[in-house]
Structures are given as C-alpha cells and as structure tokens.
Amino acid sequence: MKCPRDGTELKKHQIDGVNVESCKTCSGIFLKKGELNKIAHPLAGDLEYSTLENMDPTRQSELKCPACENINMIDVNFLSFSDIIMKYCSECEGMWLDGGELKAINREIDKLNDDTDNWQHSLRAFTARLPF
Secondary structure (H helix, E strand, C coil): CECCCCCCECEEEEECCEEEEECCCCCCEEECCCHHHHHCCCCCCCHHHHHHCCCCCCCEEEEECCCCCCCEEEEEECCCCCCCEEEECCCCCCEEECCCHHHHHHHHHHHHHHCCCCHHHHHHHHHHCCCC
C-alpha cells in the first residue's frame, strides 16, 4: 500500500498491539474497520459508528484509499462535532488519519471524559451511545 498523501510505501507497525499501516514521511496512518476503537483512548460507545452516522457522501476527498487504490475517500468529522477531519473509504471501510490526528482524537476524547459535569459532554456522550 502507498500513502495517499505522498506515495511513500506504507509500513506496518503496532499501536497498542494493533498492526496499522503508516507513512514514515508524513506520519499518516491507515486503519482497517474497527481499529480506531482499539487504538484511541476509551470512550463510551462506538467511535467509528458515531463518527460515520452523519457522514455526507458528497464530501469527496482528493485522497484515494491506499487499500482500494482507485476509490476516492470521503471527508468525515471525528464524532461529527469536532474540527478533526478524517478520510473514510466507503468500499473497504478503512480510515486515513493524517499525522497528528490520532493525538488530536485522543485529546478530544480526554476532554470529553474529563468534562463530565458539562451538559454538552453529557449530550454528546448520550448520542454517541445511541444505536442508530
């Protein structure tokens, strides 16, 4: 697989015991379905489902999926309310995170977990657990 940003060959490495494909040049990582839930800090609910539930398929990215190669990925906001924009492949259901985005996701999760007295946090945590 090649990096969708710069064409560098992706290399396997482990994050919290999960094998992911990463780019040594831009520090981006490609995650297969379910891997974001395994490597991100814990949060009640399904992070991937909560991120994709309000996905707009017309938000086409310029990036091609490194696994599918000819499929343009879709821009999706992490948990739909953040400014973190990930890339999602509707074909293989993989996700591309640019360098630093996993850290930004973990900071956002930590903020949600630490801010449990805030009504906005309570609402976000509640909606993240809804099954639709």
